[in-house]
Amino acid sequence: MTALRQAEIRYRVDPRDVPPVKAARRLHLTLARFNQLLPSLIKRGFPEPDPDTGMFDLDAIDQWRKSRHRSTQNLALANQNAQPSRPVRRFGEKLNGGQGEVQGA
Template sequence: MTHTHAPQPSSVRFPVQPRLVPPAKAARYLHLTLPEFLELLPALQLQGFPKACPITGNYDMVAIDAWQDKRSGLAGNAQPSQSSADIVKARLATLG
């Protein structure tokens, strides 16, 4: 007779940093209160801020970091965030 044993927990524990965080933690990460975050969210999203996961309602910390890196000019050759008017002018200029 074969006995099936449940996996035993390891005696070594590692901290787990969640990638998806609730709105309150995303707000804190941006040094905002939750009400400030919720008030500014539409404007942030117009600037490319990542949307929450449609299933959990949580925000992806890696996506938030990538968004901020792009805005700050730290994402390789990416330029800091431009206004939509500046983007349209630049695209029109390339058309001739």
């Protein structure tokens, strides 16, 4: 059996904390433009970088992006609460040819 070389990657791990250049890319901005807008973004609730590492949390950035559009969230909730387009039958009704619940169950 061959020992793994130290530089060999066995499993890909997508980082969740990223440097400012990748946080900027998530917003489709250059790093210079991101740094220019960052104080304004933070005032609007954009997630601040980690105080020790200076890294940004991509999941927090995605949540922030989605929270800016409340109408989209309301539409998604409305669709979840919508009635099905056809009547839902119980499993026993399907087995019994739609004649109600299965007797003796």
